[in-house]
Amino acid sequence: MNNNQNSNGIINGERITENIYLCPDGKYRWIYEFPMLKNPVILFTVFKVLGMSAAIIAIFALLVDLIEDGSITPATDPDELMIGFWVILFFIGVVILSYIILAGMYGWKYMVLFEMDEEKVVHIQMQSQFKKTEAIGWLTAMVGIASGRAGAIGTGILAATRNTSTSDFINVRKVIGNRWMHVIKVNKLLDHNQIYVEPSDYDFVFRYISDRCVNAKVRKG
Structure with missing residues (x-):
């Protein structure tokens, strides 16, 4: 197989690891897909955020009690x-049920396109109706756009992007790995991003x- 193309001959770039390609525009790109019910990383993140919110509310209530009564009862x-x-x-039940409904809306799979260069990493969530091969076509269109060779199909697929999260490396405060x-x-200080990778690319x-x-505390998992 040509080292500059994936198995379907779609991605035109230098293959760096099993799933990551260095594209002509100088960016690394890869697609990650996982079953939402078997890999609960998103659900754990939701519980963590809700737990922190509940803790803040509880502390606030205790402070109000302390100010009004002079003691915490x-x-x-x-x-x-x-x-x-x-x-x-x-x-807890509402969160789990909501997560299951969300997973069903996504077709039970979470599919993400990642772009990474010297300055940042971008997390781009794809719509559930895209199959992986179509997402790879989307990726190819992005390379075409960056190279000035995108066709009409690239514009159509680009419009199907649901959500994008960008992390500029200079502003990152913590890097936490979980192999x-x-x-x-x-x-970052007020914005958290999650980068998904296969074990062979980790x-x-x-x-x-x-x-x-350079400004972040790094913890390798």
Whole structure:
């Protein structure tokens, strides 16, 4: 097989790892796809965010109690504790149900296109109706756009992008690797990004990102 093309002859670029290509415009590109019910990394992220929000609300309530009464009075009434327990269970159930519904809307798979260069990494979520081969065609169109050779089909596929998240390396404060979950977290102060990679590509991407995030604390998982 030609080292400058993927197995379908669609991506025209230098193959760096099993799934990552260095394209003519100087950017690394790869597509990652995983079943949302088997890999719960997104669900864990949602629970983490909600947990932090709940903790902030609880701390605020305790401060209000301290200001008004001069002391913090813990809830000792069994009925109050039971109500709180059921409220927590209810919200956990709502989050899980919402995640399942979202996974169904995405066709049970989460598919992402990544672009990476010397300055940033871009996380581009694709619509659920795109098959992987169509997404690769989208990727090829992006290379054409960057090279000034995109056709009408590139414009149509470009319009199908659902969500994009960009992390400029200079602004990243934490790089956290999790090889088991196939994810590298690239966190700015108020914006968190998750970069998904196959195990065969993990070391290359983690090293590339961590070497360029000069202001970040790096934790290799």
